[in-house]
Amino acid sequence: MSDTLINPEKRQLAGTAEHSTRIETPKPAASGESRGTNVGNMERLLSVASGSTLALYGLSRRSVGGIALAAIGGALLHRGATGHCSVYSSLKVNTADHANSAETSGIHVEKAITIGKSPGEVYKFWHNLTNLPRFMDHLIAVTATGPKTSHWVAKGPTGKEVSWDAEIIVDEPNSRIAWRSMEGSDIENAGSVRFVQAPGGRGCEVHVTLQYYPPGGVIGATIAKLFGEEPSQQITDDLRRLKRLLETGEIPTIDGQSHG
Amino acid sequence: MKALCWHGRNDVRIDNVPDPKILNPRDAIIKVTATAICGSDLHLYNAFIPTLMEGDILGHEFMGEVVELGSAVKNLQKGDRVVVPFTIACGNCFFCQKTMWSLCDNSNPNAGMAEKMYGFTPSGLFGFSHLLGGYAGGQAEYVRVPFADVGPYKVPEGLRDDQVLFLTDIFPTGYQAAENCNIQPGDTVAVWGCGPVGQFAIRSAYMLGAERVIAVDRYPERLQMAQQFGGAEIINYEQVDVGDTLKEMTGGRGPDSCIDAVGMEAHGFSLDNIYDKGMQMARIGTDRPHVLRQAIMSCRKGGTVSIPGVYGGLLNMLPIGAAHAKSLTFKMGQTHVHRYLPRLMDSIEMGQIDPSMIITHRVPLADAPAAYAMFKSKTDDCVKVVMTP
Known part of the structure; x- marks a missing residue:
């Protein structure tokens, strides 16, 4: 951190x-x-x-x-x-790291969090992709460009914006959404999120899988930094913000508080 | 506004800082009318809790008047007089719903940091390091209270500030420590540490049905308070061997439960204490668990060790073999203050207890730095300091 x-x-x-x-x-x-x-x-x-x-x-x-x-x-x-x-x-x-990951499938992150809401509620919030920047720190905006297509703008490593187009490839209501970047994107990536009823009526388990395909080598490492020094930590933090937003209606903060 | 800020080890100062602002819809701003120094503030003063930053405003025992409300706070009004739990809780998450308020999933903005250190994050606390949220504390003229629709508890008319101020932390903390002992009729409870939490643990143990309470400390004024305010029998650990004495006093059985109301900075002159001090100075160990060791060794078989005293990091040489061999139960943690507020407020209102009796010093907030030094060194028989901004 x-x-x-x-x-x-x-x-x-x-x-x-x-x-x-x-x-x-x-x-x-x-x-x-x-x-x-x-x-x-x-x-x-x-x-x-x-x-x-x-x-x-x-x-x-x-x-x-x-x-x-x-x-x-x-x-x-x-x-x-x-x-x-x-x-x-x-x-x-x-x-x-990159040699190992390039030999398999790029940067691969899997994370889960339990949110005290029904799978339907969390699915609905996520399905409106314009909500994603409210809890995904590196995203500036996601706008719908068609029924299944969207345009994503993210913060680059030097403050420069990067953007790409994505399409939803799986949409199972209240259960799963998957998307991937369109052909020709600078940053080839794909993601999937599953919404699973937690045992004992304890809300919704959100399971996220993200994959980025950096071009490889040192350049790939630079691309990877678009998504933070530690993509895994970043997704953890993003999911925590989602949970807080949905459970409490706000994201707790100390930014702007008084100090000596 | 004026606020007490941390500037380093043994260095706190009254600074002029900006007034707090509403940052989230569920925030409130409280004008502080009374605030206290807690024993756990000394862990910060002594810089044993990591991730404090210069300029942080301390203080987690405070009460006052609501002066500003975020748009989502509907249950309070400006002018309400409230006590504020030191544990910050959202009221919505799994843990809050189960009344485990101090384990709130959502109130620590720096949860990632706590997860690295503890696996999962506990709730955020006021004025208690960035590991636990970094929230500005209430040893100040004003304080911002997050999730104000859940925490602040209205004070009934007719009760003075000094009677209800300790509901913010030490009274519920002592009560939870006693409740964690699962006291049965005829039980004897031993309490290490006769500071404010120990005093309330003694009283609470009797409230919950203990037959005898035995208090351990070395300061005569604190032991005297344990006798007079708490009604406990006492052991001065500088004069006798605690383990032997407890055994003898309980007919060879040992106390049914043992409360460690001291925590990570235990004092004493035994071999293990010197070892702990060395480990702490060498930064190999972080906590000095002398009392915890003694409690484990003294507790009767099948008994409970209850730990309201704060531990922050790692322990060395804990007699886990003794704990296992004797089938001890351990209960610990920060206090679920919200859970106890209604019943303890009632006990004060009904005159069963007057918490203000433990106050030894009343000073203006401006004198806070001197009060910290006095409380640390326990000079002038200092047990509890209450400050008014």
Whole structure:
């Protein structure tokens, strides 16, 4: 969680620094971590293979150039074996996550929340897509462009707006809505939300699945940042806002309150 | 307006800050007529609760007059005199519907932060760190009250501020601690800590049918209050071994339930206490559970350990083996204040209890910084400070 959430004016967070730091950055950013894995699996295999070849070739040359090659080969071997690349680290690049996800299906998030309303009520609210920006933080506006099509505008990473068109591909009243971006969108994405009666009359379980298909590599990472540093946390926060809006009629806030 | 703001460890000041505004339809603004310093405010003063920010307004025990209402608050009117529960609750969620108000799903704006630390978020609290909402507190001239259609409780005519102010926290907190003991006829309840919550826990234990209450502390004035206000028998832990004495006083059985009204900053001179202090200073452990250990060891088999004292983080060397071997029941948590307000207001109105009897100091809000220092060091026999803006 960024401290802007709790602290729009960036007041000094005083007190027990180690606690606050731990809370506010629960996961050290994978890309900046000096010791962690930041090299994808396929790259690691290639590193090991090319590293050992280079090292053997370099050593067989018995020259200054050969030693240099052997050293590079050794570094590649180390990179392959540990999954950590200091060059990537210093550039704050991480191909491990994206390599893994690109091999499967892009960025995939599944989240659920229980809301004290009937599935029908929550479905109705969600089905009116213009409601989505009321609880999805990165969305600026969603407008209907046809019975099944809509235009989405979101906040970009540098404050620039990005937009795309989407269509509803599944619409089962009171039970499920699924949508995907139209062909040719900058940000290829798809989503599905299921509304399930919670046991014991405890409201509606909302199960959301979202998928983004970034182009891959470093550019893909930049696209991913459109949806926050941690898409998973962002969807959690979005769903919580939805719950609060529907259960209490408002979203609790301290923005704008008094302080010294 | 003037408000008491936190500036760091042992550093609170009266600052001039902007008046609060209505931010949501269910908000109200209260003009504070009385506010108190709570023992748990000392955890903030001592900077043992993380995520405080410089400039935060403290205070979660306050009452006053409604001066402004959000568009959705229909049950209050300007001029109403109300006490305000320190736990903020929406009234709509699963937990509020089950009267577990302090576990409200919806009142903590920083729920994500609390989820990382605790798995799930409890309710937001006034003036009690950003982990628990970051809401501005009521040690101020005015305060914004969210979900004002649910929390504030009207004060019947004829009752003074100082008689009802403690309904905001410490009286219900002591009462819930006693209720959590599931007291049966003939039971003996031991209460560690004779601060305000301990005093109300003692009284509440008797209200709920305890035959004997034994109070543990080291400050003579607090032990005396436990005798006179509470009607308890007393143990001064500096003079005797608490475990042995409790065993002897209960004919070798141990108290049926034990209430830890001390929490994370227990004092004492035993080996484990020194260990805790070291762990806390080294930031390896966060809480000092000396009292909790003693309560677990002293409690009779099959008894209940009730914990109204606040814990914030991690414990070291908790005798879980003893707790398991003796089949103890543990009950704890922040107070579901809303649940107890009607019945406790009635008990005051009917003259069964006068909570104002524990007040030792009355000062203007302007003197709050000195009052904090006095309350922390327990000088001048300070037990409870009430302030008027």
